[in-house]
Amino acid sequence: MTTLPTRLRIEKGTAYALFAYDVGQSVDLDEAERRMTTIKERSRIKHKRRAPAYFDYTPAPLRIGADTEPLAIGRFRTNPGVDLLLYDFGAVSVTYTIPLSGAFSDLLSLSQDLYDHEQLLAESRRRVEDLLAAVGEAVERPHVVDSVEDYVIYHIEASAPSLTGSDLIKDYAQAVAQVLRSESQSLAEQEIQDAIGYRLSFGPDDIAVIDWNAALLLGQDMEAVLAVLEFANVELLEMRLLDRHLDRALDEAYETLSKHRWTGLHLPGAVRTELEPIAQLQVDSAILFERVTNTLKLFGDQYLARIHRLTSQRFHLESWDASITRKLHTLESIYGKLTAQAAARRLEVLEWIIIVLIGLSIVVSLIAGPGH
Template identity: 45%
Template structure:
């Protein structure tokens, strides 16, 4: 059986803390640009969309050979830029091969150093080109890769619903999803195929950790998968950053004993708290997938596979911990200010009493001198 379609290889990078997408589009006007939105090829609510829509820039590039030259990327790449600072590079690899060949392609794409390096070069070029639109420029070493095998047709034709019903096809698809050329145990096959969804009898989407298979899929589904890949990277980065912020906040909490008022420590923790909270909100609100609709279900599948709820829970807990440290420093600083104020008041009263005695004695001495008393 021959499958025809396109393999999309997504690489997500962190290149900035914030991106002014309008300004970036104006700077990149000499390049083909687009603000991708969901086309709603499946029925979905009108309020489902990106907020704000990311910026997609098409850049020409040399084809990258894959699998000993058996496959190669197209001579272009689409770079999607999100306002929260993530850059996603989409390389396309056309295919017209049997399922075993696609398993070999998937295996070759796994941790492909050449393709990763080429994707990073595309991001570096764009960062330099649209630099004025970036805030907190920081191209990090971390990245996330996700591969989508988008199958347009099979020859001979096979109903999508049969792909997971026949053992031979199930095992072949599992090998593609797990980037394995060798046969897999039935338990591995079941786990790889566990998360699947279909809108109709002629389409199918199966998502795994690093690879998805879409039969008769839409561009909307790829947008969701690409965004989820970038979201996972941002959440991983934010979680690690919060670990560092908590360490710094704890050091600030210890330094408060050596500070009279704790104002510097309070400001430092407040900055950490605000920066992290704003980044988390920008990621969390980047896409509106409301209601029990198709794309929300697609997002739910990849979110379950990525365990995004666990990442969100971890980040929320660390933000709460950071807030509690801030409150503790603030409360202690307030208590110290109150104590200092009480001390100042006592000193002023004592000073007033002493000045009163001093001036009282001086007045008696002057009065005695004026009366001629020796």
């Protein structure tokens, strides 16, 4: 076990435990806001520097505050209260805040305690279920999926001795990597560089170090970075779920295509009945994909755009994006083949009907005889 730095102390800081859930197909945020009686507001990103106002959430998610008793996490405790951020594409992000102070080395024990923390997971799910019950019909096709995407952000606002971003990486790389990876053992240099390799600074006194399960922020006025990381965590959840739904749709479409390939007789309307669920999944998936990828607009703030791009690379969102796009195209191709087969079969049936009618007319004329 390695010895973490003991002389470095956190004077002021906060840990954010995030839990992302999928709760439905879509949400009418205006209706949800009307139904909520607790503290609420439409969330906007506070830019670190000036940027066009329209580069923000579209539409703005609904932030809801709820009272809760502090929860013990090792020697730390959460603040009373919890924030829930409700997105129009049917996702909720639940955030618990934990005040930080004391030795930097204490962050390692906190990170290990937060890793798959069952009480926080259960509490966050209960909060989401309560929210779903409160907003009622504002959510289309309400449900709470079993999958949850959790993430932890450690934000250090002040330390002793005072640190710059370069100081943190140069002098405390091992400690930072262990905290991000929740790993008590000393890490190899390659593992350290992988953990701290995705980082970005706006000025000399701040830095954002982004890893797969956690991020560490140093500096003041990091609310916008927190918002981008929170959204990216939700985005990852939605991409995973969407990819899973498309796998199911492709299995159903391929099964339908294989069945039609080997059987020639179908009752009228049978093909259309089989195609309807595939078409519905295709449309739902495409709409959700567009909503998720177009919710956050950051092109006017280059720093936040770079933060989102860096987080996307760390979370492999581009790979999920490419996989979903490919599966949507494949599903569209299979649906097109099934539709073409159904159209060809209808034409074939019509041809046989015409042939039968012609044959019947000839038979009738022969039976009736000349003069009739």
